[in-house]
Amino acid sequence: MKKAEYIWMDGEFVSWDEAKVHILTHTLHYGNGVFEGTRAYMTDKGLAIFRLKEHTKRLLDSAKITMIKPNFNQEELEKAQIEILRKNHFESNVYIRPIIYLGYGVMGLYHVNAPVHTAIAAWEWGSYLGDEGLKNGIRVKISSFVRSPVKSTMGKAKAVANYLNSQMAKFEALECGYEEALLLDEEGFIAEGSGECFFIVRDKVLITPPNDNSLESITQKTVLELAKSMGIEIERRRITRDEVYIADEAFFTGTAAEVTPIREVDARVIGDGKRGEITKKLQDAYFDVVHGRDKKYEHYLTYV
Ligand SMILES: Cc1ncc(COP(=O)(O)O)c(C=O)c1O
Incomplete structure (x- = not known):
């Protein structure tokens, strides 16, 4: 996996190696988190994210289905995905991985009181199946x-x-x-x-x-x-x-x-x-x- 410089975490740019979570992160134990896979391609006008709106909407729909209250809205998430691509200096096609997850603070299956976090990572990635x-x-x-x-x-x-x-x-x-x-x-x-x-x-x-x-x-x-x-x-x-x-x-x-x-x-x-x-x-x-x-x-x- 090719590292980038920064990952967006709850509104902050965190350096790639410091983008960590606590071992008692709720999602890690019980699997309730939602994510997206979005691509940005190099065009003759630079990187362009493909169907950003639809992917971001599906992310929020996924959160609705699994009863996670997102801590960022559609507009903020779209902006954050653009920003993380600008902040890292990519030279080829990029895969974007936003994830809304439940963090540290509550254990047990009742997830509603667990803190909600959002992170967006992006890295240069070629074809998935070669x-x-x-x-x-x-x-x-x-x-x-x-x-x-x-x-x-x-x-x-x-x-x-x-x-x-x-x-x-x-x-x-x-x-x-x-x-x-x-x-x-x-x-x-x-x-x-x-x-x-x-x-x-x-x-x-x-x-x-x-x-x-x-x-x-x-x-x-x-x-x-x-x-x-x-x-x-x-x-x-x-x-x-x-x-x-x-x-x-x-x-x-x-x-x-x-x-x-x-x-x-x-x-x-x-x-x-x-x-x-x-x-x-x-x-x-x-x-x-x-x-x-x-x-x-x-x-x-x-x-x-
Ligand atoms: C299980 C599953 N089916 C289908 C797809 C294809 O969806 P999309 O074309 O929106 O990436 C994906 C990828 O996100 C997937 O994980």
Whole structure:
């Protein structure tokens, strides 16, 4: 991990190595904290944060769901994310990690009296699933872990605790020699990746499941908007694992994963075993948008 100079903590710039918390930090023990993953890309006008408003809104929505009273509002958080990018002198694309967490002072499961803190870290980060994966596709395993059911987990929140399941699925996939996990829902339909949403293409139709069992993904929404503007036919419906095996193309979307083609699922080669034609079109279009090369979508960028 490439260190930056400063991390924003409750309104102060703290040097990277001093950005610490107490061992009795409530979130560390009980998992109630909410976070975001946002990217800023180098454009010809400098760094620009992609869909800052939407990511910040989701952070506050996540806090609402998990009954955390944020100590900063939307405007303050947006400003803080811009400031932390200005304060650090980044030279390439950046990942931004805001987190609202419960601090030191109260133990036990009743969390409401725990002090609320917010921190924003940012660091230079390349592609999450590798440059090779972006170009040639990755190998994916359908996980033995089911995506946490909506009956007991509030999946609309990007909550710390929700990621234990994702971690176990990711670990299992890597241990088995794959690069990413694809989780099913309780009924056996495709839910999402460990940190991505999922798409297939069949007979030129782009198909992605509804967000019943996945995070309301900002990248997925962007890709759907791009597909629509290109005249690609879209279906939002459930997908079974056998339909994945016979898809012409498959790919993941996520802030970290961007648009990552999938070349193999459970030892079944997807399509030609390489990045598909529609996948490439959408991937190129996505990178044009985030890098500010497509002026039509400049309203999604916040220049730093
Ligand atoms: C579980 C999960 N699903 C999907 C996504 C993709 O969401 P987004 O495109 O908003 O980054 C993420 C990443 O935040 C995630 O963690």
